[in-house]
Structure formats: structure tokens, C-alpha cells
Amino acid sequence: MSLILTNIEKHVQLTAEEKELFLSKTEIHHYKAKSILLNSGQICKYSYFVNSGILRSFNINDNIVEHVLSFACEGWWMGDMYSLISQKPGNLFIEVLEDAELVLLSKENQEQLYTEIPKLERFFRILTENSLVAHQDRLMDNLSLSAEERFDKFNKRYGNLTHKIPQKQIASYIGVTPEFFSKMKSRLLKK
Amino acid sequence: MSLILTNIEKHVQLTAEEKELFLSKTEIHHYKAKSILLNSGQICKYSYFVNSGILRSFNINDNIVEHVLSFACEGWWMGDMYSLISQKPGNLFIEVLEDAELVLLSKENQEQLYTEIPKLERFFRILTENSLVAHQDRLMDNLSLSAEERFDKFNKRYGNLTHKIPQKQIASYIGVTPEFFSKMKSRLLKK
DNA sequence: TTTTGCACTTAACCTAGATTAAGAAGTGAC
DNA sequence: GTCACTTCTTAATCTAGGTTAAGTGCAAAA
Numbered sequence: 372m373s374l375i376l377t378n379i380e381k382h383v384q385l386t387a388e389e390k391e392l393f394l395s396k397t398e399i400h401h402y403k404a405k406s407i408l409l410n411s412g413q414i415c416k417y418s419y420f421v422n423s424g425i426l427r428s429f430n431i432n433d434n435i436v437e438h439v440l441s442f443a444c445e446g447w448w449m450g451d452m453y454s455l456i457s458q459k460p461g462n463l464f465i466e467v468l469e470d471a472e473l474v475l476l477s478k479e480n481q482e483q484l485y486t487e488i489p490k491l492e493r494f495f496r497i498l499t500e501n502s503l504v505a506h507q508d509r510l511m512d513n514l515s516l517s518a519e520e521r522f523d524k525f526n527k528r529y530g531n532l533t534h535k536i537p538q539k540q541i542a543s544y545i546g547v548t549p550e551f552f553s554k555m556k557s558r559l560l561k562k
Numbered sequence: 563m564s565l566i567l568t569n570i571e572k573h574v575q576l577t578a579e580e581k582e583l584f585l586s587k588t589e590i591h592h593y594k595a596k597s598i599l600l601n602s603g604q605i606c607k608y609s610y611f612v613n614s615g616i617l618r619s620f621n622i623n624d625n626i627v628e629h630v631l632s633f634a635c636e637g638w639w640m641g642d643m644y645s646l647i648s649q650k651p652g653n654l655f656i657e658v659l660e661d662a663e664l665v666l667l668s669k670e671n672q673e674q675l676y677t678e679i680p681k682l683e684r685f686f687r688i689l690t691e692n693s694l695v696a697h698q699d700r701l702m703d704n705l706s707l708s709a710e711e712r713f714d715k716f717n718k719r720y721g722n723l724t725h726k727i728p729q730k731q732i733a734s735y736i737g738v739t740p741e742f743f744s745k746m747k748s749r750l751l752k753k
Numbered sequence: 754t755t756t757t758g759c760a761c762t763t764a765a766c767c768t769a770g771a772t773t774a775a776g777a778a779g780t781g782a783c
Numbered sequence: 784g785t786c787a788c789t790t791c792t793t794a795a796t797c798t799a800g801g802t803t804a805a806g807t808g809c810a811a812a813a
Binding site: 729730745748 | 789
């Protein structure tokens with residue numbers, strides 16, 4: 372069975388017909404590494420589910436500095452939540468870090484599914500709740516932990532990514548410069 | 563009409579019977595300033611909606627330092643999302659900063675309402691989505707803005723609170739020490 | 754084969770914000 | 784009215800992490 376259905380069925384049970392209806396509203400696309408799925412200033416039209424590969428979302432502030440909001444690998448969802456719900460231009464970029472197979476669910480189809488299959492409204496509520504908890508957690512970590520401790524947490528959350536993505540992007544995720552990250556890493560190795 | 567129904571009807575329309583059913587599942591309570599609604603280590607059993615007064619949620623790390631996660635004043639919801647959805651002990655405190663009238667909605671009643679009035683599942687999905695966007699935003703701010711800019715943002719979000727709550731709690735919210743906040747404030751006044 | 758570009762490192766120097774400590778000023782309890 | 788308690792301020796000193804700059808290693812163009 373497809374990964375995305377397994378993912379959904381962790382929280383709600385669907386009938387065979389519902390599964391079929393759901394899948395009929397999605398599209399599968401393949402993207403090469405370095406593809407940009409969404410540019411800052413664009414309206415986000417899709418939720419993306421990762422069958423394989425790696426994505427990241429980030430923004431770029433005035434100082435031309437990138438800040439990574441999140442990574443998504445196999446089994447994770449990705450999107451610009453702000454733009455997706457408001458259908459206004461967002462300020463996130465979504466980029467493919469490693470060749471990816473994605474399930475695309477358009478905003479309109481998602482809304483239709485909420486009424487056609489109310490269980491999916493429940494599913495996305497739960498998904499959003501979990502994401503909210505994770506973001507609250509990370510926020511508190513950024514307020515109270517050192518860079519080293521934040522790196523620890525990153526490894527717990529995204530351990531499998533540590534050696535697959537450029538380390539400057541890990542630095543950006545935990546909120547330090549690549550230079551400091553490099554220094555910190557060599558300090559950690561000496562222990 | 564009660565504030566909480568107005569709040570709900572910003573996103574979904576309820577019939578008179580649904581409103582009645584909803585209200586029958588809630589309780590109104592009054593709390594004095596400094597009351598603790600939830601202690602770290604406890605299981606959060608209620609979502610709180612603020613009719614009047616001010617609440618704050620915070621945690622305390624090993625170093626005995628408080629970090630404010632959020633404030634809630636009139637028309638806002640409050641809870642320990644992690645504990646609420648997992649029904650496991652959380653690590654947030656919820657405290658009353660200013661005498662408050664609150665609407666309490668228990669976890670069980672909330673779950674019942676999701677099935678009795680599916681529109682409420684939609685409402686809480688949307689509420690959670692908006693909260694998620696706000697947290698993502700704040701996270702990016704903490705990664706990229708200076709303390710001064712974060713204070714600006716605080717004022718935009720919670721402007722009416724600036725002179726109602728101890729400034730050391732604003733400092734904690736934006737992630738600086740009270741001493742630094744004081745210094746920063748006097749620097750701002752000189753401009 | 755060379756060149757271009759990107760990821761990473763190292764090191765010297767810099768700064769936003771932390772820490773420590775002390776005092777001032779307000780607020781409430783008895 | 785005073786004692787206890789808390790918030791806020793000021794100032795000296797310290798440090799985690801930023802900045803600037805130079806250099807290395809490597810892979811993809813060309």
C-alpha cells in the first residue's frame with residue numbers, strides 16, 4: 372500500500388472507496404535535486420508528501436541570510452502553511468535537496484476532501500496539532516538551549532539527515548553561522 | 563452573545579441547538595491573579611478560553627530560568643497542547659496574571675463535540691493552523707531578528723499588554739534577561 | 754586541463770546579550 | 784509604619800556566537 376495511506380491510517384481508518392477517492396485527488400511528481408517547488412512571493416497551491424528524497428523550507432531575510440524552517444524526508448509533509456491557508460503570497464522557499472518523489476495535494480482538493488471525507492479533516496487537525504507541538508518545543512529550545520544542545524536535538528529529530536545534507540544547512544536550522552558550526556563540531560570531536 | 567461563540571463563528575456557523583450543546587459542555591470559572599491553572603508535570607485536562615483577564619504559559623529549565631511561551635488575553639485560547647493531545651504530563655505552567663474569567667472545555671467534552679458537531683472539528687483545525695503559522699513566524703524571528711526587533715514584533719502582537727504585565731515577562735518572551743531588557747528600553751527611549 | 758564554484762575550515766577580532774552584584778522604588782501584610 | 788518581597792535599574796565584567804578574511808579540497812563546467 373502507498374506510504375501516504377499508511378501515514379493517514381496512523382490516525383484515522385478509511386474504507387477502500389475513501390482511499391480510492393483520496394488518491395484520485397492527488398498527483399505523483401518527480402523532482403530533481405535543486406528544483407524549487409515554491410518561491411518566496413508565490414502562493415502555495417499544494418501540500419507535499421514525501422515518498423522519497425529530501426526537501427527543505429527556508430526564508431531569506433534582508434541581510435541575504437537563509438534560515439531553514441524545516442526539512443522533510445520520507446513520510447513527512449511539507450508546505451508553506453501561511454500561504455496555503457491564506458492563499459496569499461508567502462515568504463518561504465521550498466527546495467528539493469535530494470531527488471524526490473512527491474505526492475501533491477492541491478489546496479482545492481484538500482478542501483473538497485474535508486467535506487467528502489470528514490475523517491480527513493480530523494487527520495489534518497491531528498497532523499497540524501503535532502506540528503504545532505513540535506514548533507512550540509523548538510521555540511522553547513531556541514530560547515533556553517545552547518547551540519550544542521540544539522544540535523543534539525536536531526540529531527534526535529532528523530538523525531538520518533546529518534550526513535546527507537550540507538552542514539551549513541544544519542547550522543542554519545539550529546540558528547548559528549556555518550563558521551561557528553564548524554568550530555563547534557571540531558570542539559565536539561575532541562571530546 | 564458570549565464571546566466564545568462569536569470567536570467560533572468567525573470560522574464556522576452554528577445553529578441555535580449546536581450553540582446550546584456547545585455551551586452545555588463548557589464551564590465558566592473565575593480565578594484570582596497568581597493562581598496556577600496547570601503545573602509542570604501535570605496532565606492538562608482543559609482548553610481555556612479567556613473571557614477577561616490575562617494568562618501566561620511558561621516552562622522552567624534546569625537553570626531555574628523561566629521562559630514564557632505565550633500570553634492570552636480576552637478572546638484567546640490557552641492550553642498545554644502537548645499534554646492536552648497526548649494526555650501525558652507536560653512541562654508547562656499556566657498562570658493567571660490578572661484576575662480572569664475563563665471558559666473551560668475539558669478534553670473529553672472537546673472530543674465528544676468533534677463527533678457531535680463536526681463543524682467544531684473544522685473550527686479547531688483552523689485555530690490550530692493559525693497558531694502553527696504564528697509559532698513558525700516567531701521561530702523565524704528568533705533565528706533572524708535582534709532583541710529590539712523581537713520587541714517590536716511583541717508590541718504588534720500583544721501591544722495592549724505592554725504596560726499591563728511585568729516587563730521581566732516580556733523580556734522572557736522575547737528571549738533576553740530582564741537586565742538586558744531594561745538597558746535596551748532606556749536605549750530606545752533616548753532615540 | 755584548467756577554471757569556476759561551492760562546502761568546509763581556521764583564526765583573529767568583534768559585539769549582542771549574559772552574569773553578577775548592588776541599590777532604588779514600589780506594594781502589600783500585619 | 785515597618786518588614787518582607789518583588790520589580791526595575793545601573794554598571795562592571797564576561798562569553799557564546801558573529802564577522803571578516805584567507806585558505807583547502809573537491810566536483811562540475813568548459
